[in-house]
Amino acid sequence: MKDSAIDRLGEIQLFCAAAKAQSFTGAAAAAGVTPSAISKAVGRLENRLGLLLFHRTTRAVRLTDDGLVYYDACRLALDNIQETEHSLTAHGQPRGELKISVPPSYGIKHIVPLIPQYVERYDGKVEVAVSLSNAVADFATQDFDMTIRLGQVADSRLVGRLLNNAQLRVVASPEYLRHHPAPARPEALRDHVCLGLVMPDSGRPLPWSFAEEAKTAYEIPVRPAMTFDHPFATLACAINGGGVTQLFDFTVEDDLRDGRLVEVLAPFRPLPQPIFAVYPTNRHLSAKVRTFVDFLLERQRALGRVA
Incomplete structure (x- = not known):
């Protein structure tokens, strides 16, 4: 035949x-x-x-x-x-499974709490499956519909829509700072107990970034006394007096506000990093991705978090 x-x-x-x-x-x-x-x-x-x-x-x-x-x-x-x-038969309404990958701390703090509202808005016709990971998702092999990424999107096969910006902060607990005077400059971190965050893609602790007057960016090599592969583990150690660490503001903001952590080296904060909703370049953008990204932007604006 x-x-x-x-x-x-x-x-x-x-x-x-x-x-x-x-x-x-x-x-x-x-x-x-x-x-x-x-x-x-x-x-x-x-x-x-x-x-x-x-x-x-x-x-x-x-x-x-x-x-x-x-x-x-x-x-x-x-x-x-x-x-x-689906768009022709359902007038552009989303349906089916939406698979997304998000960084753990940002996802838990700023994405996961919003998902019930999105599902309710579309009468449960979209089932959302969330993977929490700091690894960069591979759309070809992992079958994700979209991801949330920190930093610029350089791949021309991908579209990135800016959600907001993230700021790195160096923090320690009040208990730790009672026994260790706060560093006046980043170079003084060599005299402190530093807590490192290991990224799964490299297997090495992230370097610590700083800037002079929010202009000239540079990195300080630190020798972590303890390392963790999850931001919340690093956070828990810092809260309990383990040492000094550098984490994004969305990870530490609640603990800074409630006094469990204190920011140090604030004049040396690096430039903010953009946070993007990322999805493959398609001629026809799926309704579930389009509506979810629009929903995230709507909620970011309502909460005053838009870059």
């Missing part, structure tokens, strides 16, 4: 199911077909393209580099078709 565009679309859907599940058996269960049907569909695609899309072993399948590029393009195309169908 001659291959048709409809046959190819079905093959692409089965290929995407296999790529997402990383298993022909798992994809077959999700698609309601046999593992043999998945294998044959992938084989026909590979023959037509002249490319190997999967590395196959007896236990698992894994996308090749070419397969990853093809999956990224196919997934976006299928998402666009699905979202266009």
Whole structure:
């Protein structure tokens, strides 16, 4: 039988199911077909393209580099078709699962509390799945619809909409400062117990950033006496007199306001960093992403947090 565009679309859907599940058996269960049907569909695609899309072993399948590029393009195309169908039949109302990745402390403080309002606004037609992680999300392999990122978005395949700005602050507890005079300059941190935050992408503690008169940015190398891979763990140690640390204002603002922490080196704060809602560049932006980003901006303005 001659291959048709409809046959190819079905093959692409089965290929995407296999790529997402990383298993022909798992994809077959999700698609309601046999593992043999998945294998044959992938084989026909590979023959037509002249490319190997999967590395196959007896236990698992894994996308090749070419397969990853093809999956990224196919997934976006299928998402666009699905979202266009939804927008045409539901007058642009969002529905389905919205998968987002957010930094832990910013997410818990400023994103998670807003999600019930968003879900209620659209009568529960959107199911929101949140992943809390400091790792940079990979849209091609992790199947996120959007992320929240600190810092500029340099990837031309991504769109970034500014939510607000974040300010790094150096803090310590009043108890710690009773026994250790507050540093007058960043260089004096070498005489203090410093608490480091380790980022998962590098496995190394973040350098501490400063600026003279909010203009000339520079970094100070510190030798942390203790390191943590989560901002709230670093925060808990600082609150309990463990030492001095540098964290973003959204992590420490409540504790500064309530007196559990004191800011030091305030004249040397670095320049603020932008916080963006980030999503892939698509010709047709999904209703669930569009409405959620608009909702976040609306709530940021209402709370006075817009940059």
